[in-house]
Amino acid sequence: MRKKKVLVAMSGGVDSAVAAYLLIQQGYEVAGFTARLWPDKPATSSKTQLHQSNMNEEISESASDAARVAAHLGISHYIEDLTEPFGKDVVEPFVQAYREGITPNPCVECNRRIKFDAFLKVADQLGYPLLATGHYASCVRDALTGEYRIKASEGPKDQSYVLYTLGQEQLSRIVLPLADYDKKTLRKMAKNAGLPVASKPDSQDICFVEDGDYAAFLERFDGKAxxxxxxxxxxxxxxxxxxxxxxxxxxxxxxxxxxxxxxxxxxxxxxxxxxxxxxxADELMSRTMQLSQVNYISDQKPTEPFRANVKIRYSAPAVPAIIEPQSPGRAWITFDTPIRAVTPGQSAVFYDGPYLLGGGIIESVARKDECI
Incomplete structure (x- = not known):
């Protein structure tokens, strides 16, 4: 029986390294792929190319780490320069949002535009029908409807929140092997497998703002103080x-x-x-908000109000609310009780129990919007 071919997006960290290791153990034909997203050290070329254990010193640290893992596992490793689409589709909107007084979540846009769009195109170019990532979530198929669903991980690092922009076509091609594991277990597995990144520290939240100083980054990026x-x-x-x-x-x-x-x-x-x-603190509370860029995981889009649990930021708990679908791509949310610090630019994500239903960008809250 022919093995299923899967391209693993390898960041150079322990999560994606173990993802590749697990898929090999599960019988997949695996290759690794690392995207150069933000300038650090010069890339060897903008074209896809194969790197084995004889690493070129010009390759970035993360790509070098990923290639060392691939060499250890005996799989091919590819590098693609995606700095142009990443800058255009993730960094520039991030800067523009902050200049407009909005607090964006670039990880959502990176997953929407890069990891599950540009990465899938790379997989196509390389002849791999499936793409695997190190996200802490699972992709399952509903036995009754045949549709794919995203299920939140039970662990503290659940990352289903950033996957709400995906659709059925993308979900039919992705493999998420880490849902049942926690970070401690993954590091132990990596160490036992001899993976060279087993002790590598976790990456920062926003990869292109290295020092966490957003305002300084904005000024460096567009020259505006x-x-x-x-x-x-x-x-x-x-x-x-x-x-x-x-x-x-x-x-x-x-x-x-x-x-x-x-x-x-x-x-x-x-x-x-x-x-x-x-x-x-009382003035920080609100019950209603308007969403734009709404996406639903299912092809069966709701047309009537429905109840769900909603997270208004990555680390927030999911709380009960009513979602009222409006024109395509828009929705109005009313929470059962007021919640704190609803922030325009962040994502509101809907859940039915552990299953991800969809979400959208918080556009506004029920506050006065006139100059005062």
Missing amino acids: SEPGDFVDGSGHVVGRHKGIEHYTVGQRKGLGIAAAQPLYVIAVDARCHQVILGT
């Missing part, structure tokens, strides 16, 4: 000066530099008026 403006309260009274809207996000308390009788938080960022609106 942050412009100071006014902190205002909910009534429009100026209560201080801020150092630029790019430095603030909804729910933030630290770093405001405002003395007040009670703790103040960022409750909104108004790029049009160049203001950061501050308020109390």
Whole structure:
């Protein structure tokens, strides 16, 4: 019987290394692939090419680590330069959103545009019908409907949240082998298998902002310095000066530099008026929000309101709400009880128990949107 061919997206970390190892154990014909997404060291070429154990010193550290794993496992390893689409589809929208007072989640766009679009095209070019990643989630097929579903991992590192943009065609081609494992177990497996990245530290959340200083990154990227403006309260009274809207996000308390009788938080960022609106913890609560760019995992799109549990950020708990589908790509959400710090630009993701239903980008909350 001919083995199924799968291309494993290898970041150079332990998760994708073990994913490749597990798929070999499961009988797949495996090859590894690493994408150069952000300039670090010069790539050898922009074309796909094969690298074995004799590593070229110009290859990035992550690609070198992935290739060492591939050599250890005895599989082919390919490198593709995707810096252009990554910059256009992930980094530029990230910068634009921050300049507009929005807090984006670039990992969602990376999964939408790069990992499950550009990566699948690379798999096609290399002749691999399946693509595997190291996401902590599982892709299962419903026995009754025949549709594919994303199921959240039970562990603390569940990553189903960033997969809500996928559709049935993509899901029919992906393999997610890590859903049943936690990080401690994976590191032990990697060590036992002799994988050279077994002790490598976890990567940072946003790969292209190495120091975590978003405002400094924005200035380096587009050459525009942050412009100071006014902190205002909910009534429009100026209560201080801020150092630029790019430095603030909804729910933030630290770093405001405002003395007040009670703790103040960022409750909104108004790029049009160049203001950061501050308020109390109570003013940070809301029950309703508008979504755009809504996607549903199933081909059977809902047309009537339905109940689901909703996460408003990656680390937030899923809480009950009613989702009202509107025109294509839009929805209105009403939570059963008010929730804290709903943030425009983040994703709201819908679940039915452990199963991912879909999600969308938070466009606005039920707050006054006029300049104050």
